[in-house]
Amino acid sequence: xxxxxxxxxxxxxxxxxxxxxxxxxxxxxxxxxxxxxxxxxxxxxxxxxxxxxxxxxxxxxxxxxxxxxxxxxxxxxxxxxxxxxxxxxxxxxxxxxxxxxx
Numbered sequence: 001x002x003x004x005x006x007x008x009x010x011x012x013x014x015x016x017x018x019x020x021x022x023x024x025x026x027x028x029x030x031x032x033x034x035x036x037x038x039x040x041x042x043x044x045x046x047x048x049x050x051x052x053x054x055x056x057x058x059x060x061x062x063x064x065x066x067x068x069x070x071x072x073x074x075x076x077x078x079x080x081x082x083x084x085x086x087x088x089x090x091x092x093x094x095x096x097x098x099x100x101x102x
Contacts, residue, residue: 004066034090037062039082039101060086069094 025078041059044065048088056077072080083101088094 032090034088035062035066035068035095036063036085036087036098037066037068038065039080039084039086042077042080042082044077 027102031063037060039058040061042056043057043059045055045057054074056072056074058070058072058077060070062068072094080097081101084097086095086100087098
């Protein structure tokens with residue numbers, strides 16, 4: 001019985017804890033980022049043959065020339081157009097459209 005508990009605690013410490021720390025650090029890092037940029041491309045692709053789950057990708061070029069790829073839901077994909085200006089504010093999860101493209 002005690003051996004099972006030791007194995008379980010060891011599993012939690014070696015596997016689950018580092019994974020949890022990694023996920024939390026990625027979320028915190030993403031919330032600290034801020035940028036402004038222009039939507040350069042939109043890619044929508046079906047991720048399985050049943051077409052029940054779709055991935056939508058928006059590619060943004062920031063004002064300092066960096067390319068950012070953002071996986072978004074269908075609503076954002078439909079709302080954001082190539083040429084639109086987006087702004088990602090620190091502490092926000094998602095960028096907001098600040099102006100429509102020409």
